[in-house]
Amino acid sequence: MKSLFRYTRIALATFALGTCLTVQAQTSRDQINIVGSSTVYPFATVVAETFGNNTKFKTPTIESTGSGGGLKAFCAGVGVQYPDITNSSRRIKASEIDLCARNGIDEIIEVKIGYDGIVIANSRNSQLMKLTRKEIFLALAKQIPNPDGSETLIDNPYKNWSDIRSELPGSKIEVLGPPPTSGTRDAFVELAMEGGCKAFGWINDIKKKDKNQFKAVCHTIREDGSFIEAGENDNLIVNKLNANPDALGIFGFSFLDQNQDSVQGSYVDGHAPTFDEIADGNYPVSRPLYFYAKKAHIGNIPGLREYLNEFISDNAIGEDGYLTDKGLIPLPEGEKAAVVANVEGLLALKLAVN
Numbered sequence: 001m002k003s004l005f006r007y008t009r010i011a012l013a014t015f016a017l018g019t020c021l022t023v024q025a026q027t028s029r030d031q032i033n034i035v036g037s038s039t040v041y042p043f044a045t046v047v048a049e050t051f052g053n054n055t056k057f058k059t060p061t062i063e064s065t066g067s068g069g070g071l072k073a074f075c076a077g078v079g080v081q082y083p084d085i086t087n088s089s090r091r092i093k094a095s096e097i098d099l100c101a102r103n104g105i106d107e108i109i110e111v112k113i114g115y116d117g118i119v120i121a122n123s124r125n126s127q128l129m130k131l132t133r134k135e136i137f138l139a140l141a142k143q144i145p146n147p148d149g150s151e152t153l154i155d156n157p158y159k160n161w162s163d164i165r166s167e168l169p170g171s172k173i174e175v176l177g178p179p180p181t182s183g184t185r186d187a188f189v190e191l192a193m194e195g196g197c198k199a200f201g202w203i204n205d206i207k208k209k210d211k212n213q214f215k216a217v218c219h220t221i222r223e224d225g226s227f228i229e230a231g232e233n234d235n236l237i238v239n240k241l242n243a244n245p246d247a248l249g250i251f252g253f254s255f256l257d258q259n260q261d262s263v264q265g266s267y268v269d270g271h272a273p274t275f276d277e278i279a280d281g282n283y284p285v286s287r288p289l290y291f292y293a294k295k296a297h298i299g300n301i302p303g304l305r306e307y308l309n310e311f312i313s314d315n316a317i318g319e320d321g322y323l324t325d326k327g328l329i330p331l332p333e334g335e336k337a338a339v340v341a342n343v344e345g346l347l348a349l350k351l352a353v354n
Helices: 003-025 040-053 067-074 092-101 133-140 183-199 199-207 212-219 233-245 252-255 277-278 305-312 332-344
Strands: 033-037 085-088 109-124 144-145 153-155 175-179 226-231 246-252 263-265 286-294
Touching: 003 199, 003 226, 033 040, 033 067, 033 092, 040 252, 040 305, 067 085, 067 286, 109 183, 109 226, 109 252, 109 305, 109 332, 133 183, 153 263, 175 183, 183 212, 183 286, 212 246, 233 246, 233 252, 233 263, 246 252, 252 263, 252 277, 252 305, 286 305, 305 332
Parallel strands: 033 085, 175 226, 175 246
Antiparallel strands: 085 286, 109 246, 109 263, 109 286, 144 153
């Protein structure tokens, strides 16, 4: 009986010690945890490595989950078991701010880091594509206006690029792109697909009557094999373009910039996806890039405030910053000054978003 009592005490003590260690592990962390956009990932990685090499703090851990997946994890709660920062290649949605608020996150710091172009690229061994947004819509939309000119929609019948315009290649329409969780996908359907959809006046008129119907027509990508979801790894898309000269791929400008020797960016509405064309606002498929930080974690996670300051420094996102060398399009001085003021003052994002 005494032996049984002694073993019971040992078991209880072991359980208590394990519980204590678990609680302790959940209440402290000495490394910044970052999730989110695959487009912002390479920029954040460079900042994290620079930060880790030049400060007393550990190099932050970064996971490429896509903008939507990152914001979902970020908004799940406050505490060391949740990410401190999420990168995003689109602005946070009102529904995501609501999710954060429901989980006790009522102060979010928004940091716009610069601009990026969404490119439609192919192998340098293939014909350079010169497309309009209207042609991009006709190539990738699930339903398109009836070619007979009537104001009706039909399932997309186009199989080859030359079906859309005879001067385009006769190759099969095959486009590798990001999944629905990606901010690049969100921005692409809004800027390129919707931009091309608006070229049809009668569809554009639908927006005034029924925004949901308009969005369903303009944003829904075909599912018959012409568009292929290639995951969140943009480098994988680049590799697949080199293996398949007939395919095109959708990804951020920085990946084009870093792979100029093997892939080329298509012209869109007469403008090439170059640094200068994006910076000047001429290239039509471009968007701002962001990351979001939890104010509640600042002061509790070592180095978090210092990491924010490194990211917004001239050394990183200035006109001659090290991220510009990686393909980030810098913010105009006025915008950058506003971002710096927000971060230095730890000003939280207002609950209402545009």
